Amino acid sequence: MKILVVGGAGYIGSHVVADLCEKGNDVFVFDNLYSGSIENIDKKAKFIMGDVNSENDLDKLFKIKFDIVFHFAALKAAGESMDNPEIYSKNNINGTINLLNTMVAHDIKKIVFSSSAAVYGYPKYLPIDEKHTIKPINYYGYTKKVIEEILNWYGKLKEINYATLRYFNAAGYDINERIKEREKTTANLLPIVLECAVGLREKLNIFGDDYNTLDGTGIRDYIHVNDLSNAHLKAMDYLNKNKNNLVLNLGTGHGYSVLEVIKMAKKITGKEIKHSVIDRRAGDPEKLIASSDLAKKTINWEAEHSDLEKILTSMWNLYSKI
Numbered sequence: 001m002k003i004l005v006v007g008g009a010g011y012i013g014s015h016v017v018a019d020l021c022e023k024g025n026d027v028f029v030f031d032n033l034y035s036g037s038i039e040n041i042d043k044k045a046k047f048i049m050g051d052v053n054s055e056n057d058l059d060k061l062f063k064i065k066f067d068i069v070f071h072f073a074a075l076k077a078a079g080e081s082m083d084n085p086e087i088y089s090k091n092n093i094n095g096t097i098n099l100l101n102t103m104v105a106h107d108i109k110k111i112v113f114s115s116s117a118a119v120y121g122y123p124k125y126l127p128i129d130e131k132h133t134i135k136p137i138n139y140y141g142y143t144k145k146v147i148e149e150i151l152n153w154y155g156k157l158k159e160i161n162y163a164t165l166r167y168f169n170a171a172g173y174d175i176n177e178r179i180k181e182r183e184k185t186t187a188n189l190l191p192i193v194l195e196c197a198v199g200l201r202e203k204l205n206i207f208g209d210d211y212n213t214l215d216g217t218g219i220r221d222y223i224h225v226n227d228l229s230n231a232h233l234k235a236m237d238y239l240n241k242n243k244n245n246l247v248l249n250l251g252t253g254h255g256y257s258v259l260e261v262i263k264m265a266k267k268i269t270g271k272e273i274k275h276s277v278i279d280r281r282a283g284d285p286e287k288l289i290a291s292s293d294l295a296k297k298t299i300n301w302e303a304e305h306s307d308l309e310k311i312l313t314s315m316w317n318l319y320s321k322i
């Protein structure tokens with residue numbers, strides 16, 4: 001198959017590109033390298049530098065007749081999206097509209113879209129399933145909500161067939177070590193913990209230890225990036241065989257607390273991880289856990305590599321080389 005991966009130089013996209021190439025697909029990566037790394041693109045894929053904000057770049061790109069599009073390109077820092085919503089509107093919402101309109105103009109009908117657990121906002125119940133209310137509490141989550149709604153309309157009006165995948169906390173690196181460069185600017189807990197282990201950071205701030213959890217620290221559902229990638233390939237197979245659209249959570253159904261993460265990181269790295277507790281951060285729920293029963297039912301997917309030890313070990317393979 002001829003496959004376009006928009007944002008395929010990024011953290012999750014590069015893992016999916018590696019898997020798509022391994023399966024013998026003809027893969028094209030389109031990326032502006034804002035946060036991606038060219039070294040992480042599988043050598044079998046063709047790289048095209050470009051921006052989803054440029055209709056001209058997209059028109060040139062779609063001279064190639066793709067069978068399906070994967071869309072990873074977005075800005076993803078929730079905090080930054082509250083300070084600077086304009087760039088999130090432009091990059092995430094406008095960029096996706098440009099991409100969809102170009103797909104329509106070139107009669108390309110299938111897309112797998114990276115959405116996020118951020119569409120749900122505060123959990124009303126756990127685990128969160130796909131029927132949970134959609135009420136984002138940051139602008140980043142709002143951009144994903146808007147794109148999901150646009151996909152729904154384009155599905156009805158333009159016969160675009162989509163799989164919307166709502167990731168919980170993506171973590172880990174390729175267990176087969178095909179990905180060489182780590183993410184350089186991430187605000188996620190696990191990379192920060194390992195940055196402390198290698199001395200790139202002095203210490204970790206824990207935002208509150210008085211939550212209603214076993215050790216008082218917040219709990220999140222961490223999903224290994226190889227599991228995420230696997231779900232993308234299964235979603236693609238589904239779209240190739242069915243006319244139905246998919247909206248699926250991707251998580252594990254259980255979570256780890258901040259202190260559990262620190263303890264496991266100490267065990268794996270053999271390093272001290274200095275930390276101190278500061279005030280809770282506004283907008284942080286105590287627990288976020290996904291139900292992925294629907295993904296199991298519809299695409300026969302479930303997490304296989306997402307226990308904390310395996311996730312952190314796969315990350316340590318990269319961080320220990322710094």
Ligand SMILES: NC(=O)c1ccc[n+]([C@@H]2O[C@H](COP(=O)([O-])OP(=O)(O)OC[C@H]3O[C@@H](n4cnc5c(N)ncnc54)[C@H](O)[C@@H]3O)[C@@H](O)[C@H]2O)c1
Binds near residue numbers: 007009030031091117
């Ligand atoms: N990482 C997570 O935990 C997580 C969780 C939920 C959802 N997501 C979503 O998954 C997707 C991929 O996330 P990631 O962690 O791989 O992020 P990333 O920043 O590593 O990858 C995004 C890629 O898109 C490219 N890009 C950004 N803007 C672009 C533009 N205008 N034109 C062309 N390319 C552009 C970047 O250069 C980068 O290579 C994003 O849509 C993100 O919102 C990520």
